[in-house]
Amino acid sequence: MDSALIPQGVKRCPTWQFLLWLGIVGVVLLWGVYAMVLCWIKGLNQTNMNDAYGFALWIWADLAVIALGGGAFFTGFLRYLVGKDELKNIINYAVLIGFICYSSALLLLAIDVGQPLRSWHIFWHANIHSMLTEVAFCLSCYFMVLTIEYVPLILENRQLDKIPFFHHLGHNMHEIMAIFAATGAFLSFFHQGSLGGVAGVLFGRPFAYREGFLVWPWTFFLFTWSAAACGPCFTLLVTKITETITKKKLVKPNVVDLLGKISGWMLGTYIVAKIIDTWYWALVTVPSKGFTLTDFYSNNALYGIWILVMEILICGVAPAIILIIGPLRRNSALFMTAIILAVIGVCINRWVMVLQVMAMPVLTFENWVLYYPSWQEVATTVLPVVYGIILIMISYRYLPVFPQEQELNPVEK
């Protein structure tokens, strides 16, 4: 039925099967859309957020998807600026995942603000000293870049490519993609960083506050670094999942191995920096505010020292070692474990930098405040996930996302 749209030389599942899955995921999507509309019409009272939790699940999801979407900028950086040419075989997918992540982040932000109709104030009345302004600008600009990077892939669709203007447009965009990628990398560096800065500058919140370099707290650099380390892991993870679902090899092992190795080194260096940061913070910053490290990890039902161990050792050091050491990396079970741990690790990091910051009492006469999200919050957080799945489904079906697919899966005619 839709065979005219499917790229040549690849096999896709029957239309009915595609539509069935689309329908199933679509139902979840509608649930999310319903919750989103509720939040817009009735306001944020639909959430379980409160004055102690001004930032909650959504901001965490935002930070997490952006970190995970970091695969796009870093792979692009490696491919176009460093010149790791093999990566062209995964860059399309990295861009697609990045596009999904960033559009999700923008959507979540649009739901998260109390007056969505005034969100443009952030641009119009920009306070340039706010990390969030930097985030907003870089995020929007980088989203433009991602769109620019994604558009040529769309234009490669069999039918679109037949239109001469689109063909030329796609071609020309490819030609100067390095410029866009460079701009994207620049923007990404700043917004990943400023997302870290969002928490790091809160000098009223000792759990979040970090000293730093010029106007940038250390979290600024740590966030960029960790996104660069863990973003590609997420790209690889999604690729692996796609391969499992489609029951096909889509990317050659050398590409995966190269990206894995680079991620490993990034993660390794990141975690060393993170340990130094934590160390300095625990021994110098925190005591100067009158706290000890244990104050942050006791007297509450959730946040124990385990979360620090989990984030740094289990989800940081361990995957870094696996990914750096060749034989370990090439063990597919260990490789999978490593990339999953890395992804979890960065999510935990973003979680504590948002939610533990809010939970922790600063005034001596206040207590820990824990929070659980309302179904509306969960639904709107699931929304981007299903939206992403749908976009991947459609893109994979109709666009030549994986250049090596044809070669790896020859179709018998």
Next chain:
Amino acid sequence: MSLGIGVAAGTTLSPLPWKVTDDLSIWTQRWPWTPVPEDGETSHVNSVCTLCPGGCGISVRKINDRAVKIEGMTDSQINDGGICILGLSGLQLLYGPTRIRSPLKRMGKRGSGKWEPISWEQAISTVVQKLDELRSQERPHAVACISGQKNGTVAELLKRFLTTYGSPNFMHVPSIQDSYELTLSMMNGVQAMAGIDVENAGYVLSFSSGTLEGWGSPVRMFKANSKLRDNKGKMVQIESRLSNTAAKADKWIPINPGTEADLALGLAYVIVQEALYSRKFVENYSAGFNQFKAFVINGYSPNKVANNTGVDSSIIIALARDFAKAANPLAICGRGQGDTPGPLAEFVAVHALNALVGNINQKGGIWSLPEPNYIRWPAAEPDETAKQGLREKRIDGAGNGAYSHTRSLLNRFPEALNSQKGDAIKVLLVSAANPLYTLPDTKSIKKAIDKIPFVISFSSYMDETARYSDLLLPNHTYLERFEDVVQPAGFHQPYIGLSKPVVKPLYLTRHTGDVVIAMARALKGNISRAFPWKSYDECLKQTLGAKLNSLMAKGYWIDEKYTPPTWAKAFKKTSKKFEFTLTPFKQPTRVLPKGDASTFPLLLIPYDSVRLANDRIGDPPFMIKTVEDTVLKGKDVFVEVNPKTAEELKLAEGKTAVLTTPTGKANVKIHLFDGIRPGIIAMPKGLGHNAYDKFLAEKGINVNDLISPVEDATSGLDAAWGIRAMLSKL
């Protein structure tokens, strides 16, 4: 497709997006459902707040015809610019949804909330018809009146109405002022009001009085407390619970509840024994000292008292010495906000302490103030029917037999009614009172009211009693009417305040004074003749006479030069001296709470908070907003329990438990509190309304559902300070 792109590009480049975003911004600022307050000319009206007996001067800010803010009046002698939380919330009462907007006649069952609006003419003729009927049956004494006010023109008009009509049953809502009055009558030999010169005291010894909980004139007490602090004075709070007052005191002395009289006598023991008392006063101006001395020496040694009160004997001795040696020491009593009269023994014992240190009618002491006498109407002349009715005994038994000293005993009213067959009271008038909520043992009050066929409420708000009445004759609120405000509770200088209309009446309400006059006129004959005024305002004007001008200008009249009579002239007992009476001590000194200790091992004490109005006025939304979440959470009220007691009962913070007393049962939540004696649980007063609006109703439990009055053997007044209780897991 290209068309779509073209349209998108065209729109983006046109001014349309800018226009849309701009409009969005404006629209989100002016949502039609967010009110935009109208601006206009600002003015201020000075008046007096009558939401409690404090009598604070207020200054109301107005924009055109709207009142927008109540502030304290700066040159007021009572509150000097300060104002309490209830006073600040007054506009929420004025403009609130609980106002009764016209006379209403009950339609459905009592309390069902079904009403029919009627005209004032209809309403008054309905009442008059009932009253005429009773008089024709020679039963004028079957009319009773419960008034929240004891003095002032409105109370006097009601009294006068009852007298000329022929009923002795005028009852006022009791408070510690009644106990103080009785004490002054028994010991000073005068019919007077107690004035407390707290501003000049140097050492305040408070026996469970919530001076920072709304006792007396609340703002005045707050100010006095700060002044005491500035002057490096001392404040000692004797109380079984770490109340706000105790928390702010220099010293908190936890005591077994109900043993305050014992402690006072124990202190007297030390003062007498160590001869720390004022020789000048005791030797020259008092009688019965030797008897008193023997009494305390025999029964109230520090060791004995320590046993009863739970206060260490060394503390008792030290406290007595501190108190007696301090400059201008002052002892006060009357629990919490002073809404319950309390055991007379306590008042007499504490007054004796004051006498021992010689601060009667002295600077920083307890003064006796003559009752206000500006209301000088010609005596009413009851006709024959009325005279006959007046000869009947009062339904509450006051002024008779055992209770001959007491003028009114509202606490005995329900019991008296419930123990009689038939309907002793046919018509009940309720003015400025909400007995169905404020009196202990609400069940028995309800039962008593059920026996009264016709209940009329003058309330401005749909409170519990109004909701359960048959006819509502709503008064203007205090911000819409003239009224004289007599003598703020505990104030030590003769004082009259004037409430003025700040805004025009919003609804079809009518001044209770006008309604009483209209009723009297419609009843004709002697009754009508006793009310020669055309309107209440005219009556007030005539009554205030020369004081009117200063009242209109300043809002209050004060006799600043007033000094109480000297010791030589002050005492009107036959001995012409102050008398150390032992009368209340002949009975057991301690008033025991209801219930037996084996079934009910704990003691429940109600506590007052200045953030919870617990009198006839319920908490407006602003106030309920300030109530802490360890007092009220959702609809659940917390009781304070010592962690030790809670541990024994295996109850944890925030858990729900069943609280049972001999009077009632309720589900409550547990709040662990180290500021309360083990074995005692405390519950806030002022919650558990079932009338008013959604901001107040059905939140928490009315502690009056759980406690019962206990009659004081000497005065007949309610002396209860708590009740035995049991707390069990749900």
Next chain:
Amino acid sequence: MKEDPNHIKARKFGMIIDLDKCTGCGACMVACMSENNVPFKEDESNKLDSITWMRVYKVTNGKPYPDMEICYIPRPCMHCEGSHGHSPCVSVCPATATDYDQATGIVSQIYTRCFGCRYCMAACPYHARYFNWWDPVWPTGMEQYLSPNVSPRMRGVVEKCTFCFHRYQLAKDRAFYEGRKTIEEGDYQTACTQACPAGAITFGDLNNPHHKVNQLVEPDPKHNGRPKNPNAFRLLERLGTNPKVYYLTSREWVKRAGDNYLKNED
């Protein structure tokens, strides 16, 4: 965060709250609510979504019966100065909807500009900022008491104590009409200061040595306004928020409750 060159000498309005006098009566809270058109809803017992610009905290010394002590700590917005107006909240607001006024030291909030990102709430360690989770609704008739001096806020924006800034403007207007160049100490007082029945709150210009606030705490300009009076303290002094609300107490444990200390610190 702009400097105003027209002001020769900047004022720095601040507040002193005497905790020995404060009785926790809550009058300041309600004075504030009625002055500033603060909305209310059916259930206000969840303190995490209840708007109280001025909130009175009940603090205990944590000791068991009968040694327990209670202190009430009223907490308005601290109007932090940080270093050079770099208050925790002002610097983070992306839309410049909150500003530090160098001429008065007051941290303002522009409700119509705020788009509700709540970053400022995350930044404020005092929980002095409140979000309008709900549409403000007044029961029919009650909107009549709303003051035109303070605009009611809409759902979805952040609000907080403004030190009754509108009263400052009114005072300036009045002074102008009366031909005075400056306003006096008594001309501009916040609603809570005015109402406090215990007289526990003092308000005025911290930069003016004739004002009581300056005399009471003696702010030390060399140390970011740290009080020289040993009985005075500020909440969370160590964080460097440089607040303009000072507290007075004679009790050591209360002072200690105002900030975080390590075990070995005294």
Next chain:
Amino acid sequence: MFPFSFEWVWDMDHMVFHGGLWYALSIIGLGVTYCIIKAALDTLKGNGAQHL
């Protein structure tokens, strides 16, 4: 964002921030414009499709 809104200040911070911003926006804008114009020209020239 623009010099005519009141919070705009001509100081170092604003110049650095907005310099970066407008620089990025310019590159993106010019790049895309270039691609579109070039594609339009290429299409008009009509030189061969599918040569990739």
